[in-house]
Amino acid sequence: VAAARRSLIVVSNRGPVGYARDEDGSRVARRGGGGLVTALRSLVAHHDVTWIASAITDEDRVVAAEAGGAVEEAVRDGSPCRLRLVPHDPAAYDRFYNVIANPTIWFLQHYLWDLVRNPNVDPALLHAWDDGYVPVNRAFAGAVLEELAERPDATVFFHDYHLYLAPRLVRDARPEAVLAHFVHIPWPDAELWHVLPEEMRRAVHEGLLANDVVGFHTERWARNFRRSAEDLLGEGALGRTHVTAHPISVDAAEFAHLAETEAVLQRERELVARRPERIVLRVDRTDPSKNVVRGFLAFELYLEAHPEAHGGVVMLALLDPSRQDIPEYAEYLAAIEREVRRVNARFETDGWTPIDLRVEDDFAASVAAYKQFDVLLVNAVFDGLNLVAKEAPLVNERGGVLVLSENAGAHEELAEWVVSINPFDLGGQADAIHRALAMAEGERERRLEAIRERVRSHDLEWWIGVQLSDFDAAAARRRAAATAG
Amino acid sequence: VAAARRSLIVVSNRGPVGYARDEDGSRVARRGGGGLVTALRSLVAHHDVTWIASAITDEDRVVAAEAGGAVEEAVRDGSPCRLRLVPHDPAAYDRFYNVIANPTIWFLQHYLWDLVRNPNVDPALLHAWDDGYVPVNRAFAGAVLEELAERPDATVFFHDYHLYLAPRLVRDARPEAVLAHFVHIPWPDAELWHVLPEEMRRAVHEGLLANDVVGFHTERWARNFRRSAEDLLGEGALGRTHVTAHPISVDAAEFAHLAETEAVLQRERELVARRPERIVLRVDRTDPSKNVVRGFLAFELYLEAHPEAHGGVVMLALLDPSRQDIPEYAEYLAAIEREVRRVNARFETDGWTPIDLRVEDDFAASVAAYKQFDVLLVNAVFDGLNLVAKEAPLVNERGGVLVLSENAGAHEELAEWVVSINPFDLGGQADAIHRALAMAEGERERRLEAIRERVRSHDLEWWIGVQLSDFDAAAARRRAAATAG
Numbered sequence: 001v002a003a004a005r006r007s008l009i010v011v012s013n014r015g016p017v018g019y020a021r022d023e024d025g026s027r028v029a030r031r032g033g034g035g036l037v038t039a040l041r042s043l044v045a046h047h048d049v050t051w052i053a054s055a056i057t058d059e060d061r062v063v064a065a066e067a068g069g070a071v072e073e074a075v076r077d078g079s080p081c082r083l084r085l086v087p088h089d090p091a092a093y094d095r096f097y098n099v100i101a102n103p104t105i106w107f108l109q110h111y112l113w114d115l116v117r118n119p120n121v122d123p124a125l126l127h128a129w130d131d132g133y134v135p136v137n138r139a140f141a142g143a144v145l146e147e148l149a150e151r152p153d154a155t156v157f158f159h160d161y162h163l164y165l166a167p168r169l170v171r172d173a174r175p176e177a178v179l180a181h182f183v184h185i186p187w188p189d190a191e192l193w194h195v196l197p198e199e200m201r202r203a204v205h206e207g208l209l210a211n212d213v214v215g216f217h218t219e220r221w222a223r224n225f226r227r228s229a230e231d232l233l234g235e236g237a238l239g240r241t242h243v244t245a246h247p248i249s250v251d252a253a254e255f256a257h258l259a260e261t262e263a264v265l266q267r268e269r270e271l272v273a274r275r276p277e278r279i280v281l282r283v284d285r286t287d288p289s290k291n292v293v294r295g296f297l298a299f300e301l302y303l304e305a306h307p308e309a310h311g312g313v314v315m316l317a318l319l320d321p322s323r324q325d326i327p328e329y330a331e332y333l334a335a336i337e338r339e340v341r342r343v344n345a346r347f348e349t350d351g352w353t354p355i356d357l358r359v360e361d362d363f364a365a366s367v368a369a370y371k372q373f374d375v376l377l378v379n380a381v382f383d384g385l386n387l388v389a390k391e392a393p394l395v396n397e398r399g400g401v402l403v404l405s406e407n408a409g410a411h412e413e414l415a416e417w418v419v420s421i422n423p424f425d426l427g428g429q430a431d432a433i434h435r436a437l438a439m440a441e442g443e444r445e446r447r448l449e450a451i452r453e454r455v456r457s458h459d460l461e462w463w464i465g466v467q468l469s470d471f472d473a474a475a476a477r478r479r480a481a482a483t484a485g
Numbered sequence: 486v487a488a489a490r491r492s493l494i495v496v497s498n499r500g501p502v503g504y505a506r507d508e509d510g511s512r513v514a515r516r517g518g519g520g521l522v523t524a525l526r527s528l529v530a531h532h533d534v535t536w537i538a539s540a541i542t543d544e545d546r547v548v549a550a551e552a553g554g555a556v557e558e559a560v561r562d563g564s565p566c567r568l569r570l571v572p573h574d575p576a577a578y579d580r581f582y583n584v585i586a587n588p589t590i591w592f593l594q595h596y597l598w599d600l601v602r603n604p605n606v607d608p609a610l611l612h613a614w615d616d617g618y619v620p621v622n623r624a625f626a627g628a629v630l631e632e633l634a635e636r637p638d639a640t641v642f643f644h645d646y647h648l649y650l651a652p653r654l655v656r657d658a659r660p661e662a663v664l665a666h667f668v669h670i671p672w673p674d675a676e677l678w679h680v681l682p683e684e685m686r687r688a689v690h691e692g693l694l695a696n697d698v699v700g701f702h703t704e705r706w707a708r709n710f711r712r713s714a715e716d717l718l719g720e721g722a723l724g725r726t727h728v729t730a731h732p733i734s735v736d737a738a739e740f741a742h743l744a745e746t747e748a749v750l751q752r753e754r755e756l757v758a759r760r761p762e763r764i765v766l767r768v769d770r771t772d773p774s775k776n777v778v779r780g781f782l783a784f785e786l787y788l789e790a791h792p793e794a795h796g797g798v799v800m801l802a803l804l805d806p807s808r809q810d811i812p813e814y815a816e817y818l819a820a821i822e823r824e825v826r827r828v829n830a831r832f833e834t835d836g837w838t839p840i841d842l843r844v845e846d847d848f849a850a851s852v853a854a855y856k857q858f859d860v861l862l863v864n865a866v867f868d869g870l871n872l873v874a875k876e877a878p879l880v881n882e883r884g885g886v887l888v889l890s891e892n893a894g895a896h897e898e899l900a901e902w903v904v905s906i907n908p909f910d911l912g913g914q915a916d917a918i919h920r921a922l923a924m925a926e927g928e929r930e931r932r933l934e935a936i937r938e939r940v941r942s943h944d945l946e947w948w949i950g951v952q953l954s955d956f957d958a959a960a961a962r963r964r965a966a967a968t969a970g
Contacts, residue, residue, distance in 0.1 A: 198907065
């Protein structure tokens with residue numbers, strides 16, 4: 001479906017290309033393949049995209065200074081893309097990223113704060129807001145306005161929790177612009193926003209409501225946003241903003257291809273050579289929201305209740321170490337390692353270690369495990385969507401069963417084909433692992449195929465399509481309003 | 486206003502009278518003066534009340550066994566009252582009270598769980614539900630049904646989070662009964678209820694919705710309940726249940742009297758003899774929801790910013806040790822004592838200790854301090870209402886200023902006359918203490934008088950009156966429905 005070529009300004013903290021110097025001092029462009037870059041690949045391929053992102057490395061800042069604006073670049077798959085890197089004061093960026101965005105906002109939106117003790121909105125946090133989150137958002141807004149001056153018809157597409165303030169600043173200067181924002185993480189209810197002082201929580205909501213469209217992965221997060229906006233800003237706060245819910249997805253063909261690459265096949269051979277009878281897999285970052293520790297406690301309960309599984313079932317945990325410079329994350333990884341040692345010490349025998357923990361960033365190994373799992377455990381406390389729940393079934397070759405947290409966004413789409421769990425319910429998770437392993441093969445295959453069918457028919461292309469439709473509708477509303485005015 | 490005499494069945498975990506054996510082996514009745522007994526005093530005085538409560542002591546169980554039903558008793562002020570004590574298996578009662586009601590439900594409804602780590606819905610918690618909370622509620626429902634058999638026209642008035650399941654059990658057997666329930670603690674939003682497995686969270690909501698009336702202290706908690714009921718049980722879940730909001734109150738005359746009793750005057754003389762120039766008072770149980778530690782951190786920030794206050798301003802913390810057999814509570818008291826030592830060590834001088842911490846249950850000392858404070862700090866994380874915020878201004882004699890958490894239920898009534906604070910915002914609390922101490926005398930008096938006027942015109946008598954109106958309206962709806970049917 002060749003849609004009309006559009007002009008788009010994508011705005012996200014992390015961009016598709018970053019720069020470094022190699023050993024001989026020459027500039028190297030690093031083309032990332034992170035989630036958002038992958039998600040927007042077809043957008044970049046088929047439209048005129050200017051991507052605005054933070055200058056993060058020293059070399060990024062050199063590039064930004066040389067260019068004074070955007071540079072012509074190419075994203076990973078070769079599609080051309082104008083790239084504009086926004087330089088920030090490094091100390092301000094550190095406060096923006098490591099104090100406000102992560103962990104304050106991330107923790108808040110995932111219900112991870114231990115409110116008896118944290119957070120303390122103290123002078124350091126206020127400083128991080130005033131001299132970190134605010135100026136970084138202001139710099140982004142300034143860059144968007146400069147780009148909009150050159151491309152007044154471009155739609156601006158903001159991403160995520162780093163940029164809640166920027167849309168309002170753009171809107172104030174460009175009342176007629178079409179602005180959209182996609183929030184990739186859960187939206188909690190209004191009560192949780194009371195963790196931030198009134199000025200901050202209002203600024204977050206007013207910032208988002210400067211957009212024509214605010215998108216979420218699920219109706220649940222969208223509903224929470226509508227409510228918190230009205231509770232905090234008053235009835236009618238939504239104004240002309242459309243709040244939509246379209247779950248992001250994956251590229252099914254890419255995963256089919258990936259699964260046959262030599263890197264993955266090599267990892268798969270290694271895994272098959274040592275594989276136990278049944279594999280209960282989890283693939284996550286070591287983020288507290290992923291609920292890794294409770295997964296081990298649940299597996300321990302499963303092993304307690306099912307001695308017949310000893311020796312034959314292994315929980316394979318492939319964990320990408322995440323944000324280890326934030327104390328809560330370092331402590332959580334320590335807790336993960338502690339629980340694994342404890343459970344293994346309790347149950348292991350000659351030749352069988354119940355939990356196989358791998359803390360490393362090895363995507364090929366993850367895809368190999370996607371092919372080989374019997375049960376995939378996704379038990380997040382809260383999760384905006386959870387892509388693993390969509391990726392892994394696509395390539396699985398063993399009739400693998402998805403055990404999925406009711407608080408993961410993907411649950412809204414996949415509920416009828418998964419074994420649902422409550423992430424706090426250890427016994428429920430243990431039972432779910434057992435039911436999944438005990439499920440008849442025909443039923444396993446039927447469910448797996450249904451998940452694949454859903455993911456294939458609602459893939460990234462579909463997701464980009466509905467985003468563009470939302471933008472078109474917003475533009476049409478603006479035109480109608482202008483004509484009526 | 487002498488309303489018609491009614492027949493009422495009050496149901497609460499703790500009753501107005503309990504029994505013990507004294508040294509010579511004879512039975513002693515202990516007439517409590519706790520919050521609910523005080524609140525319902527005029528109900529007992531003017532109506533035919535049967536009060537159903539748990540048999541808690543051994544002697545309570547003896548009384549229950551002897552009576553086989555209700556006994557004729559008198560509450561503290563001498564009003565007659567039929568008392569029915571419900572015996573429970575002590576182990577079941579322990580699970581009901583110390584595992585489910587406190588801390589699980591209490592923590593959940595006050596947002597106190599550190600969800601990364603707690604709670605774990607493990608076999609012990611499920612056992613405490615199935616063999617604790619459920620049978621205790623069933624026993625209460627059985628007692629209500631027996632009393633209703635004798636008084637079919639009585640209105641049943643359930644109280645609080647101990648009894649969420651009982652109304653449904655009563656309703657199933659008595660479709661025509663008028664049932665009301667008052668929830669004295671905050672109601673969190675639907676997302677938080679996902680901490681409990683579906684079966685439990687549904688049971689809580691279905692139990693409450695078996696009532697004709699469910700009452701809360703504030704519109705905010707009532708709104709959260711309407712939403713969580715619809716989110717968890719589906720649209721239309723509220724059915725014929727009316728969800729109302731009427732903040733409970735105090736007996737103004739009683740406090741005027743109390744303030745002049747010899748016990749209070751003695752405490753007041755002691756306080757005045759050692760009083761600093763200005764007193765910042767807090768009076769709380771040592772419950773994590775009360776946010777005592779952050780109060781000290783805020784006071785520390787205040788002292789940092791205001792060296793002129795050193796030597797003259799003291800934070801007087803009168804803390805009633807609470808639920809010390811629950812680990813979270815014991816740990817919280819330890820944290821309180823640790824912070825006091827730290828802040829005092831940092832600032833104290835000869836003759837001035839900035840924080841005066843008293844961990845004891847001494848109501849006369851509290852009332853004496855109510856008279857003498859310059860600033861009253863109520864900074865709860867979340868609080869259903871907070872009676873201290875209503876009691877203390879009534880008897881204060883120094884133009885004391887109320888600094889009040891926006892998350893305390895009383896804030897909905899008193900906001901315009903208090904200095905509002907966000908309980909997580911330490912700098913905001915420090916500023917609020919400063920602003921309150923610096924406020925001009927006329928302004929202080931004007932606000933204090935406005936709070937008193939509000940409390941006096943919306944006192945306990947008023948609260949009982951609106952409850953009875955709600956019961957009447959519910960009874961009228963039932964009659965109309967019966968006639969229509």
